[in-house]
Amino acid sequence: MQRYSRTAIFLHWAIAALLAFQIAVGWALEDLGARGFALYQLHKSVGITVLALTLARIGVRYWKPRPAKLEGGWQGALASGVHIGLYAFMLGAPLTGWALVSTAKVKVPTLIFGVIPLPHLPLPAAAHGVAENGHGLLAWLGIALVALHVAGALRHHLLIRDGLIWRMVPGRSTALLVALPALILVGFVAGRAILPAPQATPAPIAAEPADETAPANIAEAVNAAAPADNAAANATQATADEPVDPPPAWTVQPGGRIGFSVGNDGETISGSFSKWTANIVMDPDHPDSADIAVTIDMASASVGDAYKDGMLPGDEFFGVAAHPTATFVAKGAEATGPNAYRARGTLTLKGVSKPQTIRFTLSGKDETGKDATRKVSGSATIARAPFGVGTGDSSGGLGPQVALTFAFTAKRQD
Structure with a gap:
């Protein structure tokens, strides 16, 4: 045959x-x-x-x-x-x-x-x-x-x-x-x-406040300062009332990082932005003088996976075509402890502006010359839903909060 x-x-x-x-x-x-x-x-x-x-x-x-x-x-x-x-x-x-x-x-x-x-x-x-x-x-x-x-x-x-x-x-x-x-x-x-195991039904999550300060309130709850910090904050506030020289500007040095992470069905997706700029004016001894402006190129986001990186610029996530950048601006800051500060400002992402709080610390010598440098590190917790980030079917397992971290070195301009 x-x-x-x-x-x-x-x-x-x-x-x-x-x-x-x-x-x-x-x-x-x-x-x-x-x-x-x-x-x-x-x-x-x-x-x-x-x-x-x-x-x-x-x-x-x-x-x-x-x-x-x-x-x-x-x-x-x-x-x-x-x-x-x-x-x-x-x-x-x-x-x-x-x-x-x-x-x-x-x-x-x-x-x-x-x-x-x-x-x-x-x-x-x-x-x-x-x-x-x-x-x-x-x-x-x-x-x-x-x-x-x-x-x-x-x-x-x-x-x-x-x-x-x-x-x-x-x-x-x-x-x-x-x-x-x-x-x-x-x-x-x-x-x-190879199919994932059935997912257990999550416990009900309490509804978030519908007011405009929700993201700031969440960040405050996550990063609440210890009561002992209040004394230092009050002491710094008292000295802030004294006349001071114009606050110095600081130049961010190469090598800094802005990273983010979010839970995804029991796992964590972590990434960073490779392109961003920051304009910072601040006297650490008088934090109320702070003037902070950060601009992030949203197209530079990466989580180290070609598939997911290709999704981030889309409308489901960052909507880069219509909103290529995100900004955070804050006028003034307050001390929460030794070399520790909190700045309340406004985050604008995908065309939506919401109150946002960041916390950061300064380390390095207390120099005042032209070559004075400080290391800056900090964090924030951002509720993604108010900004319309992660709205499609592929985002069903993402956690409601995104943890933001940043670290860089800044040189004083005199």
């Missing part, structure tokens, strides 16, 4: 196993939210692999024609229709998935297995609904076609006994007859095995 080539046999079973994996994973993706981010990237990578293998299978089909049909009539026509449908599924499912990603509102970059970048298709945003519905419909049609294909193979092998199935098994090996179809089950089980 004429058989398929070994290349065709390999492609047949490899595609079958990968499709089983895709079906197992695809069923769960919609309900995983942010927890399924990495799995979603794997799903896209395997989908493009299926597309490439299917194109190779079509090429082999014309390079080495398949064996002749063993059955005619309506049964043969049905078998041919199922084969055509399977090819349409193997091509259409990856292509509609690619179109779905390319037309999504949140542009998530795709790196095939984290290495090869896949460009977005040049499709209009209006095509997103068609791609999404088509992808889901093809998945169900594919499952039905695979079931028909398997039923037909079993019919030929167990009822008709015409040996048709041996055309896809090298050497008529009984061991391979068992092992190769088992790959499909292995693919499905592997897809289910």
Whole structure:
């Protein structure tokens, strides 16, 4: 009996196993939210692999024609229709998935297995609904076609006994007859095995105040100063009333850092901004003289992951296209302890301005000359919801508060 080539046999079973994996994973993706981010990237990578293998299978089909049909009539026509449908599924499912990603509102970059970048298709945003519905419909049609294909193979092998199935098994090996179809089950089980464990229902969270000072209140609660600090603050305030010289300006030196972190379903996502500037005027002995202005280039945000970094500039997070920078300005500060200060100001992010408090400490010699330097380190806690950061489905597991930290060295200008 004429058989398929070994290349065709390999492609047949490899595609079958990968499709089983895709079906197992695809069923769960919609309900995983942010927890399924990495799995979603794997799903896209395997989908493009299926597309490439299917194109190779079509090429082999014309390079080495398949064996002749063993059955005619309506049964043969049905078998041919199922084969055509399977090819349409193997091509259409990856292509509609690619179109779905390319037309999504949140542009998530795709790196095939984290290495090869896949460009977005040049499709209009209006095509997103068609791609999404088509992808889901093809998945169900594919499952039905695979079931028909398997039923037909079993019919030929167990009822008709015409040996048709041996055309896809090298050497008529009984061991391979068992092992190769088992790959499909292995693919499905592997897809289910890598799914994240079900998430426990979190305890109810008390509603946050709706007033405009909510972010400042949260920061105050997290960073509340010890009562013993009040004496030092009052003493400094008393001296602040005395006449003083104009406060010095400070130049931020290279090498500083502004970092951020946020909880994500029990884990922590940490990143930083690589581009930012700060204008600082302040006499540490008279903190009420402080004039602080910080500008952050939001496009410079990175969490060290190419997929997630590609999402940060989008509207779901920082909306960089419309709001390329974020600013924090504060007039005056107050001492909370030895070399420790608190500044209440205004944070503007994504076009929204809200009260925000930062806390910082100064270290270094108490110099007054031109080369005087101080090391600055501090933190803030920012409620992301009032600024519209993390509003989409992929942000469902993010914590409500973002921890901000900063550290840099500043040189005094005289």
